[in-house]
Amino acid sequence: MPYDPPPELAALSLAEIADLVAARKLPPVDQWRPAASSDSLMRIAADGRWFHDGGEITRPAMVRAFASLLMRDEQGRHWLVTPQEKQSIAVEDAAFIAVDVKREDDALVFRLNTDDLVIAGPEHPIRAAGDPETPAVYLAVRHGTEARLNRSTYAQLAEIAMEDADLTVTSRGAKFPLVPG
Secondary structure (H helix, E strand, O other): OOOOOOOOOHHHHHHHHHHHHOOOOOHHHHHHOOOOEEEEEEEOOOOOOEEEEOOEEOOOOHHHHHHHHEEOOOOOOEEEEEOOOOEEEOOOOOEEEEEEEEEEOOOEEEOOOOOOOEEEEOOOOEEEEEEEEEEEEEEEEOOOEEEEOOOHHHHHHHHHHHOOOOOOOEEEOEEEOOOOO
């Protein structure tokens, strides 16, 4: 079955984005409690590329399928989870990269490198890390995983924040600083 990526973020209304988010059927990895665990021999590089046993996974559909099985536990370890087994996966920085952002009404919508769409807010907070001179900004995605904003997306978000001159952004009623505290 071929994968049709969603249209460009700028062309979508907030209602269309909400429909696309709702239509994405993700596995209930948070409900699975597999007894077996092992190492997947997989790694997600800081730039968002996926590797298995040293070779890059270049098929976007494969990356998207694996990404739908990701979770991060309380100790910060990442896992690929199925009903039968969970496999550890090395993640250099964040499991996802936020590659675009759009503001509409009181919502900030992010497109990830996996073509997932995430609406920031109380369920998907934005977190600033690092130091004030070189911040790193992250978006909560699902099951404890995060997306790091790439440089251009951070610049877009900073431009939105500068409209209010306080380097914060608001989405779905929640306010998020873009500079680490």
